[in-house]
Amino acid sequence: MVYCLRMRTPSPYLLAWLVASLGAASPLTAQAAPQLQHEVFRAFTAHIERQVKVDKRVFAEASECTQWFYKQEHPKESPPPAVQGVRWEPGAPNAAARPRRAALDCDARYPGGLVAAREDFSRAQSTLSLSLTFYEFALVGDRDDDERYSDLELRHIMESFGLTFNPGLPSALQVSMLNTHFDTVHKDGELEILMNGMGKLFDQGYRFTFHDKEALNRIMG
Numbered sequence: 720m721v722y723c724l725r726m727r728t729p730s731p732y733l734l735a736w737l738v739a740s741l742g743a744a745s746p747l748t749a750q751a752a753p754q755l756q757h758e759v760f761r762a763f764t765a766h767i768e769r770q771v772k773v774d775k776r777v778f779a780e781a782s783e784c785t786q787w788f789y790k791q792e793h794p795k796e797s798p799p800p801a802v803q804g805v806r807w808e809p810g811a812p813n814a815a816a817r818p819r820r821a822a823l824d825c826d827a828r829y830p831g832g833l834v835a836a837r838e839d840f841s842r843a844q845s846t847l848s849l850s851l852t853f854y855e856f857a858l859v860g861d862r863d864d865d866e867r868y869s870d871l872e873l874r875h876i877m878e879s880f881g882l883t884f885n886p887g888l889p890s891a892l893q894v895s896m897l898n899t900h901f902d903t904v905h906k907d908g909e910l911e912i913l914m915n916g917m918g919k920l921f922d923q924g925y926r927f928t929f930h931d932k933e934a935l936n937r938i939m940g
Contacts, residue, residue: 760861760868762894767854767901768938774847781840784825788833849910853901854938856917858931862924879919880912 829835860876861868868876873893874884880900888896904912 759873759890759893760866763897764854764857766898767850767857770905771850771854771938774850778843778847781836781843784829785836785840787825788836792833849905849908851939853913855927855935856913858934859920859925859927864928864930875920875923879916
């Protein structure tokens, strides 16, 4: 929140109260809310997917420079195999994702040479793995694979992270809460928080389905 000598930005809870109050006087608002519920799933997964694309590019660039430095130091040897990420096994990047050495300028990007490139590669791989695992979580939370979150599914998703679920919140605020939580976990690299949340969903009978696997494979390609 920003505190100045002007009106303070209302908190999400105050906004929710205002929306609920207006909804009581407006049948149109009450009827529109359920129709927008499916947008939570689409907006949340789209937000994660955008970050996945960024992480994939960073990972590909770090991987390219790591291999380039290695070839400079060991011209007659093949580069070592990549360290496997958590819950994700990277394959060979496609032609569109693979950056060009000339465009990357690895010497300028990594003054520390191979050691610096390897460190960045490891960080990039961990970050991408976390994003993909979070996307998996978002898919698992859609228990019946109808590409929307019911109130019960949203409750389980939010409570698995210790968030408070309020069915009266408009979909935009629900999306904001989920996106903000993802951004925080991604920034801090809190894989343990994510895995604990996934475990709580599994404890309640949620599963990673064939439909989920296909959706995850699409953004990994």
